[in-house]
Amino acid sequence: MGQTLPKPGLRPFLPADTSILAAIFVAAIQELTGDDYSEAQQEAWAAIADDEEEFGKKLAGELTLIATLRNAPVGFASLKGKDHIDMLYVHPSAAGQGVASALCDALEKLAGGRGAKSLTVEASDNAEPFFKKRGYVAKQRNSVTVNGEWLANTTMQKTLESGGQA
Ligand SMILES: CC(C)(COP(=O)(O)OP(=O)(O)OC[C@H]1O[C@@H](n2cnc3c(N)ncnc32)[C@H](O)[C@@H]1OP(=O)(O)O)[C@@H](O)C(=O)NCCC(=O)NCCS
Secondary structure, three states: OOOOOOOOEEEEOOHHHHHHHHHHHHHHHHHHOOOOOOHHHHHHHHHHHOOHHHHHHHHHOOEEEEEEEOOEEEEEEEEEOOOEEEEEEEOHHHOOOOHHHHHHHHHHHHHHHOOOOEEEEEEEOOOHHHHHHOOOEEEEEEEEEEOOEEEEEEEEEEEOOHHHOO
């Protein structure tokens, strides 16, 4: 099934990464979420990155990790506080290659290092099976407004091993 990509590298976010992460964010929403969300919902969701300065501030205000393949960013994830995964996006060209898994492994370890006993995420409908596979349990269905559109997601929670070891 296609070519095997090498294991992604991981590094912290730098302000200069903002534009490329905004592009990954938009591409991931446009190409990977169409089975679960309407075009209007996808547009409203992707428009969060229209204001790149704000988007960069949000990434810088959280613990944001970037996954790279051959030194090029292909995905990113952010930890808000010690125990909430805020963002997780992978470029469609690198999807299904373990990039999100590598990012989540790292965030779960970092959360454990910050003393978190569990991690939560508001999982999009397309990401729910990914989190379920990793041991996250659905707690609550939500409807949120994003740029004037209602989007459904699910609050999911995973209990971390003691000390966040993985
Ligand atoms: C969800 C997302 C981050 C997954 O990224 P990815 O790099 O393709 O995920 P991985 O390759 O690490 O997948 C790990 C496992 O989860 C499974 N998986 C990933 N996405 C899945 C999906 N949509 N449906 C079912 N299974 C899925 C993979 O098949 C894989 O299973 P395996 O270990 O048995 O091979 C990516 O699809 C994405 O960016 N989606 C759009 C943005 C989004 O909704 N983000 C989440 C916000 S909370």
